[in-house]
Amino acid sequence: MTFSLAVLSRAFAAVGCALICQGAAAQGPNYKALLIGVSEYPGLPKSSQLSGPRNDVERLRSVLVQRGVAPAAITVLADGVEGAQMPTRGHILDQLGELARGAKPGDYIIITFAGHGSQVPVPAGHPMAAEEPDGLFEVFLPRDAQGWASTAQAPEGEARNVLYDHEIRAQVDRIAASGAFVWVIFDSCHSATMVRNGSSDNSVRLRQIPPEGLGIPQTVIDRAVARASAPRPSIRAGLAAPSNPGRAVYFYAAQTTEATPEMPLPAGQQPNRIHGLFTHLLAQTLEGGGGMTYRQLYQQVLARNGSTSQARSTPIAAGTQLDAPVLGQTAPKLRQWSLLGEGRLAAQAGALTDLRVGSIVAILPSAVAADAQALGYARVKRVTLGESELEPIEHEGKGARALRELATGAVARLVRPAPPLEFTVSVDLSRCGEKCLFDPAMALLKRASAPQPNDPPQLPIRWVGSGQAADVALVAVERRLWLLPPAMAGDPLCTKSTRATRPICEAELERGVAAVVAGSGATPQGTAETLQGMLRAAAKAENILRIASLSGQAGFAQQITTELQVERNGRRLTGAEWAQGCLDADPRYLLGPPSMASSICLRGQDRVQLEVLNKGNRAFDLTVLYIDSRFGVTPMYPGAGSVNRVEARASVRVPLEITDDVIGIERVVVFAVESPAAHAGTLDLSFLAQPSLETVEQTRSGARGEEDDAIALFRSAGFGEGLATRGVEHVTVPTRMGAQVFTWQVTRPGASSRP
Known part of the structure; x- marks a missing residue:
């Protein structure tokens, strides 16, 4: 899924516990909190009753007050808590709706859920069926939840008074879209089992009720799963990017195959109270005081969870603001x-x-x-x-x-940090003309890239002459200096076009290749600074591809299957038609010689779907990056804030919509990483994103604005010592990590095109 809170679509399946937080306004956050805890279930069997959620709510309320949230800003829905409303389905939806309606920029909204979770079958024809590849909705059980029963509206049956994941997601999406920061906590699971610790009592209870515990017939579950597994006739549109991911962070108490427990805590000590283990570890870390980021908070909870003998789950963190300070308060920036x-x-x-x-x-x-x-x-x-x-x-x-x-x-x-990778750049100024501005600019750039003692790591460029192999070719034609991929280094760049066709050629070249234009008042210093920034971006994109090529498909062969589907004008194309697309392309709109084009040519408004299937018995973390011809890097999966763990035997569909805003050779890179340890968090490579390079008209000094943290961090474009061609032996490719690259050419159809 690729919308802002897709994470919540799988929240209960990823299990349990999400936090969403957002940065504060300049005058300080306007805190609002909704704490929900369900301990008693009058409509469910006695074995389904819990003790910890009411304690979780009181503990988190105390922590929030300690951290600066006013008591009057905290609303509690919990049974067994003095002064609180009952946590029924109606009350929960009312409070979520009120938060969504009133949310605005500068608000910092905390929402917590503690109680039972479960799964229920997706009815046939349900509009949200496409969001549930396993055929099951994840649900949170309010106090008035009841078991399965047939109704006139649902002849196969339905779980009554449950709270569906998409209902929660819709409200949280509204909050995030308002500009408010959300911190949501789910400490619940979607199935239940009684387990024991080392003693003979039932002091450890899992917060989960399996579908059969709600009285759902197995035949109904089987039919829902079969419907979800059936082939889908067409690619869904409109999911290429989240509409409004917002500023958010999500913490989950467990993965999809795990359960999250409650027990007397602190374990083995007196006095103690029954708490959800995840909530206890979270509160314990926050009670320690001091500023921290969400990533630090998560890492500390993860470490404490791994050292706890009662741990049966692996917390997961996701979101767009993991490196933001908790509750918008001060925290150091750390790697x-x-x-x-x-x-x-x-x-x-x-x-x-x-x-x-x-x-x-x-x-x-x-x-x-x-x-x-x-x-x-x-x-x-x-x-x-x-x-x-x-x-x-x-x-x-x-x-x-x-x-x-x-x-x-x-x-x-x-x-x-260690010195970064070498990046090779060829230079051809032969077509620049007399008094070429780029000549002194290149001299400054070469001087600046030479390492000096005690300098921080810079992008180490190896400069080569025209016609030599390089990662990027800088080619000047009159007042323009083009940043070309290697295969285009010898391209005439429209200089051999006729007077009639040259404007078309130049327009299409602009769409596929970035350049620096020497405008009025441009200086060598400013031009050199601009080029340095553009080369850093190009190096970053090229080295992502370099690393992907090192891993090859070794990791995919045993565990991961990928399939690419292309739809044009509502019809799925065959592999032969992909190749035919290159032959049908208008040569005026095909960048570079035909020999450099991939065997796939796509057009604007084509729809591509990448399906990744985990055939193995262990989960892996999936990242899909789109790298365009102007070195832009766009994360296509996971969606902003989504958890990217793909469980065993599960699949993920990543839809893409092709645009011809940028044409030329483009690539989709699929990285899959098997989790190296049971206590390890997910690995999401979305932070590698960067915008496409634009043609820059250099007019004055050309000083760049301050780099953001991600670009500053990767300005060297080096992701591993020894990844240059002559040092590959320094990097080994683990069998639990694989990568695959799909390459195509984006162009426009010729007059003879059919599909």
Whole structure:
């Protein structure tokens, strides 16, 4: 799914617990909180009753007040809590609707759910059926929930008074669209089992009721699953990008195949109370005080969860603002990753997450520890695409600690990045003319890219002459300097066009290739600065493709199947028609020689659907990136805020709508990473996004605006030491990570085209 809160569509399936938070307005956040806890279910069997949700609500209310939320801004719907309304379906929907209607920019809205979750079959023909590939809706059970029964409107039956995931999602979408920040907590599951801890009592209870626990016949479930598994006749439109992802963060108590428990906590201590384990760990971290980001909060909860003997689930975090400060309060900006444990010193980050051979990290005892609390330091010794092996070193006056001592840490925090990758650029100024502005600009650029002692890492460019192999070719034609892909380095660039066809050629070239135009008042210094920024973006896109090619399809062969479908004018094309599209293209609109085009030619308004199937028995994390001909990188999956974990035997459909705003060679890159450890969080590579390069008319100094954090972080465009052609041996491709690249040419049809 690719809309803003697709995460909530799978929230109960991803299980349980979501938080959504948003940044504050300049004058400080206007907090509003809705805390929902359901402990008693009069309409369900005695075995379905809980004890912890009422305690969760009171604990979270106390934490929010401690963190600066006014008590009057907190609304509680919970049974067993003095002064609270009952958490019925009607009351919950009313309060969610009121929050949505009143939400505005500057609001900071916290919503929590604690209670039972379950799954119910999707009725035949339901308008939301396409959003549930497993054929089951995830539901939260309010206090007045009742079991399965047939009605005139639902002859097959329906669960009465449940709260559907899409009902919650619709209200939260409205809040996010208003500009408010949302923090939603789900501490519930979609199935239930009684389990025991090491003692003989029933002190651990799972917050889940299976479909059969609601009295749903297995035949009804089987029919719903079969309907969801049936082939779909056409590609759905309008899902290419979320309409309004908003600023949001989501935390989930467990994955789709797991259960989240409640139990007496703190475990083994007196006094204690029954709490949901996830809520307890979350509150415990927040009660520690101090500023932290959502990513730090999640990493700390994850580490504590992994060290808890009663843990039966793996929390997941998602959202558009994981690096924002919790509750909009002050927090340092840090780059850190969880340690993988298992008796070795390794971080859950690698070539694609800004760790390179030679990078230095501090090993910290917790995700929220101060730098001064470092157990010691380590250097990245070896990287794969998703992991980094570390070795202890002496640094900052601390001696090299024993590996076994550092392996007890929680996170590795980046303190010194390694030098980035080399990027090769060819230059051809032969068609620039006399007094070429680009000549002195190139001299400045080459001088600036030469490394100097004590300089921070810069993009290391290797400059080569015209006609030599390069990652990008800079070719000047009169007042324009084009950034060309390698295959177009020898292109005439419209210089051989007739007077009649040259305007068309130049217009299409503009659509597919970025350039710098030497305008009135342009200076060599400003032009060099502009080119430096554009080359950084180009290097980033090219190195994503380079890394993908290293992994090849090895990881896909055993576990992952991908299928590409193309629909044009309402009809699905065959593979032969894809290739025919290149022959039918008007040559005036085909960038570069035909030999450089892929065997697939697409047109504006074509619809493409990529289906990724997990054939294996273990889950993997999926990221799909679209890289256009002007080096733009657009995440197509997951949608903003979505959880990107694909469970065993599950599939994901990623719809794309082709536009001809940018034409030329474009690629879709599919990365799949198997989770390296049971306690590890998801790996979402959407942060690699960047806008397409635009043609820039250089008029004056050309100084660039301040880079955002992501671009500054990746301005070197290096995602792993040794990934250059001559150093591939430094990077190994793990069998649990795979990548696949689909390439096509976007063009316009010729007069003879048919489909």
